[in-house]
Amino acid sequence: MILGITGCPGSGKSVLAKTVARYGGNLIDADEIGREVVEGNSSIIDALVDAFGEDIIRSGGSLDRRLLARRVFVSSEATEKLNGIIHPRLISLLVERIDILRARGVRTVVDCALIFEWGIEDVFDIVVCVQAELERRVERIMKRDGRTRAEIEGFNTAQLPEAEKVRRADLVVTNNGSLERLEAFARMLSLLPDELP
Numbered sequence: 001m002i003l004g005i006t007g008c009p010g011s012g013k014s015v016l017a018k019t020v021a022r023y024g025g026n027l028i029d030a031d032e033i034g035r036e037v038v039e040g041n042s043s044i045i046d047a048l049v050d051a052f053g054e055d056i057i058r059s060g061g062s063l064d065r066r067l068l069a070r071r072v073f074v075s076s077e078a079t080e081k082l083n084g085i086i087h088p089r090l091i092s093l094l095v096e097r098i099d100i101l102r103a104r105g106v107r108t109v110v111d112c113a114l115i116f117e118w119g120i121e122d123v124f125d126i127v128v129c130v131q132a133e134l135e136r137r138v139e140r141i142m143k144r145d146g147r148t149r150a151e152i153e154g155f156n157t158a159q160l161p162e163a164e165k166v167r168r169a170d171l172v173v174t175n176n177g178s179l180e181r182l183e184a185f186a187r188m189l190s191l192l193p194d195e196l197p
Helices: 013-022 030-039 042-052 065-072 076-104 134-145 149-157 162-168 179-190
Strands: 002-007 026-029 108-111 126-131 171-174
Touching: 002 013, 002 076, 002 162, 013 026, 013 108, 013 126, 013 179, 026 030, 026 076, 030 042, 030 076, 030 108, 042 065, 042 076, 065 076, 065 149, 076 108, 126 162, 134 149, 171 179
Parallel strands: 002 108, 002 126, 026 108, 126 171
Antiparallel strands: none
16 A cells, blocks of 8 residues: 655645554655755755755755745746756655555555645555645644745645645545544554555
């Protein structure tokens, strides 16, 4: 069973993915693969610097992700530029890892915000979309990351609208309540059979 979990920023998709994996299964985090792709590839770093400025690299040599995000999510053109640099390698590596785990029969949960945007829904047996009220999502991100409302709006416009993700998903989890409720959904998802009829 390869379970894909998607949702808009602040929906709780990562919490759900980690919780399902805790009940039994391997966890793949697309954001972690994205970091791996950037940090391990000087040509990608060079392309990011060319596109978004030398100051996105801190004095110690690490990427200032917060500054990069501020520059990327201001316009669709800037977002597309970033996507063109990072996403081809990221998607290739993500799908490759899923294929390896599927071949080994390893039950896997994939935390990936952009399943539908990348057109990779067919690599999953089931795609779950976590949805939550917009204000609740905004509050969560502001509290968790200290982001401004403008930054959060930029993240949201870089993805499909929540309603479209909900429409295309196989299952939908509404996460406007407590962590206990999300835990109950995770438990239910962990009980899905490895082979679907």
